[in-house]
Amino acid sequence: MATDGSALAFDAKRIPAPFQPFFLIAGLDAIVGAAVWLPPAFGIQAIGPTGISPGDWHRDVLLFGMVPAILTGFLLTALPRWTGRRAVSPLTTRLLVALWLCSRGTFLFLSHSAGLALSALLVLTLLLIAAGHVIASRDRRNLKIVFLLIIFCGSNVLTAASCQVEFALRLALASIIGLLMIIGGRVVPALTMAYVESAGGRIFIDRSAVLEYAAAVVAACALGSWVVAPQAQFTGLACALAACSQVMRVAQWKGWRMVASSSVLALHIGYGWITVGFGLLAIDIFAPARLGQAAAVHAWTIGAIGTMALAIMASMIRKHSRRPFATSVLATSASVAMTISCLSRLLVELLPGYGALLAGISGTLWVVAFGLFLVAFRRMLIPRA
Numbered sequence: 001m002a003t004d005g006s007a008l009a010f011d012a013k014r015i016p017a018p019f020q021p022f023f024l025i026a027g028l029d030a031i032v033g034a035a036v037w038l039p040p041a042f043g044i045q046a047i048g049p050t051g052i053s054p055g056d057w058h059r060d061v062l063l064f065g066m067v068p069a070i071l072t073g074f075l076l077t078a079l080p081r082w083t084g085r086r087a088v089s090p091l092t093t094r095l096l097v098a099l100w101l102c103s104r105g106t107f108l109f110l111s112h113s114a115g116l117a118l119s120a121l122l123v124l125t126l127l128l129i130a131a132g133h134v135i136a137s138r139d140r141r142n143l144k145i146v147f148l149l150i151i152f153c154g155s156n157v158l159t160a161a162s163c164q165v166e167f168a169l170r171l172a173l174a175s176i177i178g179l180l181m182i183i184g185g186r187v188v189p190a191l192t193m194a195y196v197e198s199a200g201g202r203i204f205i206d207r208s209a210v211l212e213y214a215a216a217v218v219a220a221c222a223l224g225s226w227v228v229a230p231q232a233q234f235t236g237l238a239c240a241l242a243a244c245s246q247v248m249r250v251a252q253w254k255g256w257r258m259v260a261s262s263s264v265l266a267l268h269i270g271y272g273w274i275t276v277g278f279g280l281l282a283i284d285i286f287a288p289a290r291l292g293q294a295a296a297v298h299a300w301t302i303g304a305i306g307t308m309a310l311a312i313m314a315s316m317i318r319k320h321s322r323r324p325f326a327t328s329v330l331a332t333s334a335s336v337a338m339t340i341s342c343l344s345r346l347l348v349e350l351l352p353g354y355g356a357l358l359a360g361i362s363g364t365l366w367v368v369a370f371g372l373f374l375v376a377f378r379r380m381l382i383p384r385a
Helices: 019-041 054-083 090-108 113-137 139-158 167-200 207-230 234-253 262-284 295-322 328-350 352-376
Strands: none
Touching: 019 054, 019 113, 019 295, 019 352, 054 090, 054 113, 054 139, 054 167, 054 295, 090 295, 113 139, 113 234, 113 352, 139 167, 139 295, 167 262, 167 352, 207 234, 207 262, 262 295, 262 328, 295 328, 328 352
16 A cells, blocks of 8 residues: 655655656757757758658657656656655666666767667666565556556667567557556546645546546557557547547546646646547548548647646646646746647648648747746756755
8 A cells, every 4th residue: 555655755855856857858858859850841951860760760759768758757756655665766866867868878879779778778777666666565556557667668679679660669659648548547637636625616526436447448458459450440449439438537537627727737638639649540540531640649749748748747846846836937838839739730631731831830839848848947957056
């Protein structure tokens, strides 16, 4: 049984929280990864590493650079509270940061595959730490997080080895979406209730256990089927059912009451993109002439991962600064920029004649969103001398 664990975690006044360096480098990596890809989108000669296509570049930076950094920072900070176990030492955090930096440096300047292999080593290390916390505390609730980390690590290894790359990338994306559904399913309703109560209101979120279980099973089937058979009719049906079940799940959280809180509303919007992604996948399978699979993939990568990354990082930073619902114009602007970035990228599929322009706008707004995030929370992320 998990305890509060706050006494076992860390004292923010004496020991920096593990999320601080990882959220900082994740934000910087998200900016650099998109910025290097942007020139070709506007018809300008590419900058940065040669031998890597712009598509491979921004795909690998997102899935195996930014995402592992955010996952590591988030889980190293959250697991002690979830399991009641002690947090990792500051030395361990620094070594993991060094490993991440080595993976990105190797990816940029030495070898694409070797950089991805080092990224896989980072995810494996995180997996072992998480498994140690969960097993030692007999915390069955978080076994599914360990399972998804195993899948994500495996996809990273396959990509590094250039083995079944398309399958590996679908596997990576499916595991990340699975983690977002688990983490979002905890964070979004909890913060919704906390915000309403902090504002003096009352809210009751009645989460049906049957619906939660059914939505999880259907989503797992849809993701698994998409990984193995992305164009099968069964996959389309499973994705349509997953979209419907996720709509019912999200409706329980009463996101319409979050209009006054941009920070919590961003979490609802980010999770909503997961539902949209399932729906777009179903449309692609049943009516491929109308919409390509890229629409669903970008609904997940830009909409769900991008928006929820910003919102969850901001939420954790605010919580540890003891200002959980503080408003920030810059943070709100970052979420708005990410939403428009996703919409712009989806329009590429509907308006192919303006594809290059819309893709460039989308990438620019991605950079702007993470830039605004770093500026908004720079004092919490950059250590003071």
